Amino acid sequence: xxxxxxxxxxxxAALAAFAAATDAAAVEAVRVAWLGRxxxxxxxxxxxxxxxxxxxxQLGPLFNTxxxxxxxxxxxxxxxxSSAETDVPIDLTLPERPRPVGSVHPLSQVxxxxxxxxxSMGYAVVDGPHIEADEFNFGRxxxxxxxxxxxxxxxxxxxxxxAAEKRLLRTHTSSVQSRTYQQVGLGKLxxxxxxxxxxxxxxxEAVDATHDNTFTQVEGxxxxxxxxxxxxxxxxxxxxxxxxxxxxxxxRLRPSFFPFVEPGFEVDVRLTSAEPGSRxxxxxxxxxxxxxxxxxxxxxxxxxAEWQGFAFGLGLERLAMIRHGIADIRVFNGADLRSxxxxxxxx
Ligand code: DAH
Numbered sequence: 001x002x003x004x005x006x007x008x009x010x011x012x013a014a015l016a017a018f019a020a021a022t023d024a025a026a027v028e029a030v031r032v033a034w035l036g037r038x039x040x041x042x043x044x045x046x047x048x049x050x051x052x053x054x055x056x057x058q059l060g061p062l063f064n065t066x067x068x069x070x071x072x073x074x075x076x077x078x079x080x081x082s083s084a085e086t087d088v089p090i091d092l093t094l095p096e097r098p099r100p101v102g103s104v105h106p107l108s109q110v111x112x113x114x115x116x117x118x119x120s121m122g123y124a125v126v127d128g129p130h131i132e133a134d135e136f137n138f139g140r141x142x143x144x145x146x147x148x149x150x151x152x153x154x155x156x157x158x159x160x161x162x163a164a165e166k167r168l169l170r171t172h173t174s175s176v177q178s179r180t181y182q183q184v185g186l187g188k189l190x191x192x193x194x195x196x197x198x199x200x201x202x203x204x205e206a207v208d209a210t211h212d213n214t215f216t217q218v219e220g221x222x223x224x225x226x227x228x229x230x231x232x233x234x235x236x237x238x239x240x241x242x243x244x245x246x247x248x249x250x251x252r253l254r255p256s257f258f259p260f261v262e263p264g265f266e267v268d269v270r271l272t273s274a275e276p277g278s279r280x281x282x283x284x285x286x287x288x289x290x291x292x293x294x295x296x297x298x299x300x301x302x303x304x305a306e307w308q309g310f311a312f313g314l315g316l317e318r319l320a321m322i323r324h325g326i327a328d329i330r331v332f333n334g335a336d337l338r339s340x341x342x343x344x345x346x347x
Contacts, residue, residue, distance in 0.1 A: 003047055003059055010040055011066045018073040027077045035070055106343040107216060107332050110243060110320040111198045114218050117242045118196040121235070123220065127199045128176040131158065131167050140178035140299040141260040149259050154204035169202035173219035174260060174313055177292075180221070181300020191307045192224035198316060209328045216316035221292065223302065223309035229263075232289055232310035236267055240286075244323050248272040252283065261290025261311060269322070280322055287314030 014034040021027040034040050048059055115125050128136070134145075143149050153171040160167055176197045183189035197219040205211045220235070233253065240249045248271050256266040267287045274281040289312030294304035317329050324343055331339045 003044065003051060003055065004062060006044055006047075007059070007062055007066050010034070010044060011069055014040075014070050015073050018070075018077040021077055022081065024078070024081050027074070027081055030077070031074055035074065041067070041070070103341050103344050105332075105340060106320050106324055106326070107316060109343065110316055110323060111216070113243050114198055114239065114316070114319075115196065117239055118194075118220060121194070121238070123194040123196040123222075125198070126176060126180070126195050127197055128170070128173075128179045130170055130200060130202070131160075132170040132175050133167060134165065136175045136178040136182075137168055137170050137172070140181070140296065141174055142293050142295045142299075143259045147259065149257075156202050156204050171203055172201050172313060173197045173199050173217040174311070176219060177221050177260070177296070177311060178300070181223075181297060181302055183300075185301025191302060192222075194220075194222045194224075196220045207330065209330065212317070212329050212333060214333060215329070217313055218316050218319070219311070219313045221309060221311040223292070223297070223307050225307065227291075227308045227310055229265075229291065229310070232291070232312065235310075236287070236289065236312060240269060243319055244271075246271060246273075248274075251286075256288060256290075258288050258290060260293050260296045261288075262293045264288065264290035267312075267314075271322070279327065284318070284322070286318060287312055289313070 014030070017030040017034065018027065021030050032039060036042070045063065048056065048063075051059060119125060138144075138147075138150060155171050156169040158167045158169065176195070176199070180189065180193070180195060184191065198216065199219075200214060201217045202214055205213045207213060220239075222231070222235075233251075237249075237251060240251065241247070250270050250272055252268050253265040254268065256264050258264040265288070266285055267289060268283040269280075269286045270283050271280045289310065292309040292311050297304045297307060297309070317332055320326065320332070321329065
């Protein structure tokens with residue numbers, strides 16, 4: 001038989017063998033048998049040496065065509081068996097795996113609510129630095145270095161390289177009052193103004209069910225003409241009724257001392273329809289407040305004969321605890337999702 005005919009027959013047979021192979025091992029066996037180093041095609045190619053020059057001219061292109069066809073068949077066969085092997089049946093009736101959906105942290109919910117209420121009463125929402133100078137956290141708030149009021153605020157002091165004096169993690173958001181009044185002295189702000197801060201504060205405290213070393217305070221302050229304690233009480237009532245979303249909120253004021261207000265008060269709250277004996281059926285101390293001390297206004301360059309104001313500060317956690325009936329403050333920073341996700345978004 002002529003070499004050409006043999007080549008053509010070999011091509012037909014090899015293509016059929018590739019098409020018939022059903023797994024990777026079978027494809028490989030066909031490859032070795034036909035295209036391998038001691039395969040049939042190689043054997044045929046060795047016969048070319050004895051052909052006449054005329055025959056060789058025809059054999060060359062034919063040989064190339066056959067090789068291309070077989071290599072393409074090999075690639076096709078390999079692709080076919082490998083996709084067959086990974087073709088695991090899909091059960092479309094299986095229910096989807098549950099996807100976890102986040103919820104807004106209970107503190108963030110209450111913070112947003114507080115900011116919304118105060119914005120609606122014309123307050124600007126502001127904040128200041130967490131790492132603070134003594135001057136703003138204490139000095140300008142009428143708390144000089146030797147004042148005993150410092151003892152009640154256990155402080156994290158920071159020795160920052162290159163700083164002339166120690167810094168501290170702010171112990172309360174009242175530091176933002178100092179910074180705001182300073183703006184007036186610098187000519188960057190003029191009264192009247194109303195501001196609210198919702199921000200983190202830090203105290204070197206032992207942690208228990210009602211104390212944490214990192215917590216959140218709400219500080220509100222108003223500087224205007226003819227401001228009285230009545231405005232202060234009305235503002236606090238409005239805030240509590242709105243944030244707690246209850247109509248059984250009762251508040252009482254007790255005289256108290258804070259160096260940056262005069263007179264100063266402590267506000268207690270109770271929920272008149274709370275279950276008797278439960279935590280919020282009794283008076284719970286909620287916030288400190290008062291009329292801004294003339295010296296604090298003066299320290300910022302505000303004339304206390306012309307301007308008065310009130311200020312108050314409270315723990316946002318405590319507000320959230322009342323609103324959600326949470327008994328332990330450690331829930332908020334504890335990152336235990338089983339606790340946090342119970343409060344959902346905007347419950
Ligand atoms: N800064 C006080 C504290 O952290 C709370 C406070 C009391 C803020 C009275 C005030 C205020 O603005 O008038 O304990």
